[in-house]
Amino acid sequence: MTAAVRCQGIVQIYKARELEVVALRDVDLVVEEGETVALLGPSGAGKSTLLWLMAGLLRPSAGRLWLHGTEVSRLPQATLDRLRAAEIGVVLQNPARNLIPYATPAQNLAFAQRRPDRRRIGELLERVGLAGVRRPAGGLSGGEQQRLAVAVALANRPRLLLADEPTSQLDLASGRAVIELIRQTAAEYGTTVVAVTHDEAVSRALGRTVTIRDGRVGAEGRRGEDLVVVGREGALQLPPEYHHLLPPGSRVRVEAIEDGVALRRVEP
Ligand SMILES: Nc1ncnc2c1ncn2[C@@H]1O[C@H](COP(=O)(O)OP(=O)(O)OP(=O)(O)O)[C@@H](O)[C@H]1O
Numbered sequence: 001m002t003a004a005v006r007c008q009g010i011v012q013i014y015k016a017r018e019l020e021v022v023a024l025r026d027v028d029l030v031v032e033e034g035e036t037v038a039l040l041g042p043s044g045a046g047k048s049t050l051l052w053l054m055a056g057l058l059r060p061s062a063g064r065l066w067l068h069g070t071e072v073s074r075l076p077q078a079t080l081d082r083l084r085a086a087e088i089g090v091v092l093q094n095p096a097r098n099l100i101p102y103a104t105p106a107q108n109l110a111f112a113q114r115r116p117d118r119r120r121i122g123e124l125l126e127r128v129g130l131a132g133v134r135r136p137a138g139g140l141s142g143g144e145q146q147r148l149a150v151a152v153a154l155a156n157r158p159r160l161l162l163a164d165e166p167t168s169q170l171d172l173a174s175g176r177a178v179i180e181l182i183r184q185t186a187a188e189y190g191t192t193v194v195a196v197t198h199d200e201a202v203s204r205a206l207g208r209t210v211t212i213r214d215g216r217v218g219a220e221g222r223r224g225e226d227l228v229v230v231g232r233e234g235a236l237q238l239p240p241e242y243h244h245l246l247p248p249g250s251r252v253r254v255e256a257i258e259d260g261v262a263l264r265r266v267e268p
Helices: 047-054 077-087 105-112 118-127 142-154 172-189 200-206
Strands: 003-016 019-032 036-040 062-067 088-091 160-164 192-196 208-213 216-222 225-228 252-257 260-265
Touching (some): 019 192, 019 208, 036 047, 036 172, 036 200, 047 160, 088 142, 105 118, 118 142, 118 172, 142 160, 142 172, 172 192, 172 200
Parallel strands (some): 088 160
Antiparallel strands (some): 003 019, 208 216, 216 225, 252 260
16 A cells, blocks of 8 residues: 655755754654554654645655655645645644635635535534634634634545644634544545644544654654654664653663663763
8 A cells, every 4th residue: 555655764954044953854754544643742853844844835855755655855846736735634833824814714615625515614614613603714713713724624635634733722622623523534534644733632532643853753652652763773762751861971781682672871
């Protein structure tokens, strides 16, 4: 089966004046079609950058990226834009950026659809609690805009949904409704979901977690068990709960044991 997303050695460097910021270094990641994945990690780790790359809104500085078997890191921009419109739903971090401010919620959904489907529009507005709301999107609260942005991203039943903190501005009840909508869409249409989140309810609902630390895939979890991922050339990132045992600069002796290695601190 072709993976929905395949990242191979992705590097992303931002150039800000004379400074270069390495946001991602050697990210290898495969998301199978129909999988639902939460991207976790501390602030500044590179999660949003990875999502922007998957959405084709950024080009990687190095490495290769495939979406549904097409190498997007090499596609001309117009082809990439067409592919995004046809197959990908994107929810950016600032919800207003996903919306047309002078259009009503229903109009926003209609603009997003490639084929008009009034039933789907009604159903989505109902699901995000905006049925009957006729104010322009620009006049909605942050939470309402966020719920509408998720609905807009799902208006075309995308093959791939990419969402950056889709519940960050929502209270518990609306957050649940949005999570349920995403989960149900994934189950019903086989939509692949990758969502950056700090919300535990979202990562629980999505099932697979990928933790980005310092621009790399540091850990992966399924069904609650978090496993450290061995990167290129054997690189490992210790989870924060072990930092006090092996603080930065520690010298460790690596000892082979039956099913792996043990790391033992050696006092200088
Ligand atoms: N446009 C940009 N220009 C320069 N540096 C940037 C730009 N966007 C992000 N960065 C830097 O790249 C690194 C990764 O940023 P990114 O937003 O991807 O992290 P994040 O994990 O999504 O963080 P958060 O959880 O705070 O959103 C950070 O050091 C950030 O300051």
